[in-house]
């Protein structure tokens with residue numbers, strides 16, 4: 001596990017974009033797992049900048065998004081489809097055929113739809129690099145506390161905490177989605193490399209529990225402890241409750257000297 005501590009949200013976004021850009025340059029047909037949320041905005045902004053400068057070609061990249069709200073059409077301003085097109089897809093040269101986001105408009109046949117999403121990931125050859133955010137309650141994707149650590153893509157009921165966190169994005173009186181389609185923890189753990197971004201004080205407990213707490217379905221991000229290649233990029237506030245900061249700093253220094261390709 002690598003932990004990169006950054007002093008601001010902006011630096012965090014640049015560092016994440018650098019890692020994704022390097023992965024795309026090393027493998028132009030990268031299978032890239034993507035996430036939504038405000039923490040991702042800096043990374044997408046910087047990836048778009050690199051693309052516009054002519055430094056980054058997405059024409060052969062295949063993307064799979066982690067999740068989508070159930071009941072929101074792609075045109076809804078709060079759908080993850082909308083977020084992805086507005087902040088990233090519309091500004092780079094991804095082939096639209098290579099973009100996959102769970103469909104939030106399906107009505108029934110959920111298990112079948114979700115296994116077809118898993119099949120699409122398998123048929124593409126698996127995900128090379130999966131980007132993740134983290135919820136205040138330690139969720140990744142929409143794998144809420146108590147999600148099976150072996151879970152696959154499925155329909156998931158959102159926790160009250162997550163619904164409350166999202167309320168501010170919806171109009172007064174508007175019905176807030178109570179369910180989502182999300183990749184499972186088992187799906188996420190199969191990606192070759194994981195990159196988790198967190199910023200701000202509201203994520204500090206989730207980050208400390210995920211990295212230094214026990215592996216538990218109560219904090220689904222703690223399952224990343226089972227993965228052989230995870231990089232956390234956090235800002236000072238999100239990393240504030242980590243007890244072993246000094247050790248992570250030394251690990252990073254030695255990694256830069258001994259195995260710089262991991263960075």
Ligand code: GLP
Nearest residue numbers: 035037038039133134135141142
């Ligand atoms: C939602 C998404 C998660 C994301 C989280 C954090 O819950 N399903 O994938 O990690 O939001 O969002 P933010 O970055 O806005 O805090």
